Amino acid sequence: MSRLGDLIRTERIRAKLTPKQVAKKCGVAESYLVAVEKGTKIIADDQARRILKAIGLREQTEADFSLDDIAATVDLATVASPTAKTVTAPRPRPVEPEAELVASTGGRAPSGSKNVSTDTEEKGVGGSIWLDALTSVLKHVPVMNAIMKPIDHRLLPIVSGKIEGANPDKVFYYLVPDDSMRGFRIHQGDLALIVPAHSPIDGAIMLVEYNSHRFLRKVKKLADFTVILQSFDKEYDAETAQVNECTFIGRAAKLEVTL
Numbered sequence: 001m002s003r004l005g006d007l008i009r010t011e012r013i014r015a016k017l018t019p020k021q022v023a024k025k026c027g028v029a030e031s032y033l034v035a036v037e038k039g040t041k042i043i044a045d046d047q048a049r050r051i052l053k054a055i056g057l058r059e060q061t062e063a064d065f066s067l068d069d070i071a072a073t074v075d076l077a078t079v080a081s082p083t084a085k086t087v088t089a090p091r092p093r094p095v096e097p098e099a100e101l102v103a104s105t106g107g108r109a110p111s112g113s114k115n116v117s118t119d120t121e122e123k124g125v126g127g128s129i130w131l132d133a134l135t136s137v138l139k140h141v142p143v144m145n146a147i148m149k150p151i152d153h154r155l156l157p158i159v160s161g162k163i164e165g166a167n168p169d170k171v172f173y174y175l176v177p178d179d180s181m182r183g184f185r186i187h188q189g190d191l192a193l194i195v196p197a198h199s200p201i202d203g204a205i206m207l208v209e210y211n212s213h214r215f216l217r218k219v220k221k222l223a224d225f226t227v228i229l230q231s232f233d234k235e236y237d238a239e240t241a242q243v244n245e246c247t248f249i250g251r252a253a254k255l256e257v258t259l
Helices: 003-014 019-026 030-038 045-055 067-071 097-104 116-123 129-134
Strands: 138-144 150-157 172-175 191-196 205-210 213-221 226-232 236-242 247-256
Touching (some): 003 045, 019 030, 150 172
Antiparallel strands (some): 138 150, 172 191, 191 247
């Protein structure tokens, strides 16, 4: 089953629509729609969007993810709810008085009445499976500058509820402000992914506050509650500090470099 076909089928079931109903809404054959859902027919992106819009899925979600973002990262087979595995035909609905009036006027709705199906399509289906799944799949991770103000963000996948083994809300990127660590292959403008760690980690590159300054340093632990904070710009440098005089913000788990 293709991603788009799986998405169409999942959202159709979510909206409690049959293939025949969706096909009629979109002006396509029911057999064609079924084949698309099974993945035996290739469907163009623009046509898939029209079908999804007819079902009620909005093209842009509240989390600012587009369908393209989602389809590139989410495996629908792993997030579809158990109740969405079989199609149940909708129960017959009682005829509303307004519907009887429309029938009696030859299919013309009386003036001032609302087009119920159009209103429903424009509003979209609340509680879409995408909105339910996104928070457990992707995270907007902020990019912080030297004074710890967010200036941008990056999308990172969440694995088993964590990013690099940490709470997704606690990780962030640190925009490297200078070349003081270039001897350790970290240059100005690089993005270091910082994972919370409030104690010194021997051999790790950590974001540290010391003497009212915040910087990345390679940490070397000593036995007497002291650490060596190592840097390497044009030449190697090291500064010895007491652990209780330092604030350890986190360790650099990954580095993103722009070429």
